[in-house]
Amino acid sequence: MTVHSHISTEELEEIILLVRKQYGYDFGDYARASLQRRVIRCMQKAGCLTAYELKYQLTNDSRFFTWFIESLTVNVTEMFRDPAFYKELRNNVLPKLASYPTIKIWHAGCSTGEEVFSMAILLHEVGLLNRARLYATDLNPANLERARQGIVPLQNMKEYTSNYIQSGGIRDFSSYYTARYDNAIIHKEYRKNLVFATHNLATDQVFNEFQLVCCRNVLIYFNRTLQNRVMTLFSNSLSPLGYLALGMKESLLFSEARHQFDVVSPAVRIYRSKT
């Protein structure tokens, strides 16, 4: 039986305020339509019919909040999602990065790490992994904990293998992981240059300089104000002529930072800092 949870626009604002004041997570500039849908989904899972019940739980139970934050944020990801994007990286972006003595890449909003593992495999195949440092950040500690273990659900590997092959991969994809029960564990040698840390794009600052920033399908959950903030953050985090990779339907066109970037690959949304 489905729980028919309901939350009004005003109640949603009250929940956002409560979460900010009590726990310090700021969802104030998240896109409302998707956020409201996520909150209702959490309420259904938790059996909360009204916003009052949700507020009561959030106020009085910090463990409930931990669960809420983990369920609220979208943690859907894939290895080699959008094979055309990885093909472009392999053929046209990574060769340019090869000239740097150390290649620093930031995966912002890395979720459970699938895209980071994909990048590490790609770097390995073009012989750059030893010189690369991959910084992967997310606001959700549970995601990072999972990502640190290098675990991917085994049932997804068939699809990921197909993605990998479409992206131009020619090796045996199963050589990158060990299957154990229901999981695939990415071999340690492909994870040794990965650093996972919490970072909240809504509130945190620049922490390093990168030649490539990957932030795919994260900005879609933000409103334009927050998108502009994050684009400035990325711009300030990129080395001169550094690359920025967004999701296939995320455009710089609506951002104030659009003048600071050149379009490198319009079809797969890769941009390059002008300065």
Next chain:
Amino acid sequence: MNECKAVVIGGSAGSIPIVVELLKALPEHFTYSVFIVLHRLKNVASSMDMILMNKGNGILVEEPDDKEVIQGHHIYLVPQNYHLLIEPDKTISLDYSELVHYSRPSIDVTFESVAQAYAGSAVGILLSGANKDGADGLLAIVGAGGTAIVQDPATAEYPVMPQAALDRNKRVLIMKPEQIATFLHALND
């Protein structure tokens, strides 16, 4: 021109010829924003936008980017591998969350969002398909005061989806594809 009215069309298996037929039948100066949600495979190159590109009787068909401002006299094809939602300020919000009814895009997700954003100014049309996506979404559109149309299952290549919507909703109009085309024509008058 009233830019705050929407027609949203959901279809799955067996729906593409009908979608093409409906688009071709749209009046040249159709003022509504049209959203098309079709179940599609992910991570394979899709040419759906090309298939529909010039079918809109002169109306631009596009796969919108996130945050695009919704306009009247436009046809928006929901992009592969995203759910599409509509913000209160009538901009597009894409979403890459869990599959709904094994689908992303899901018809329910967009229908429910259209119901909230357009209320009584929404027309939802559900076509042929082989699962139950869209039934809850049509309920939301009717509940918000909009109009719900279901393709007559007898005319659908895969009747499961329209039938599921009929079982779930009593207040829907059942139409053959050519009747839907006529209805859309009359909307604009």
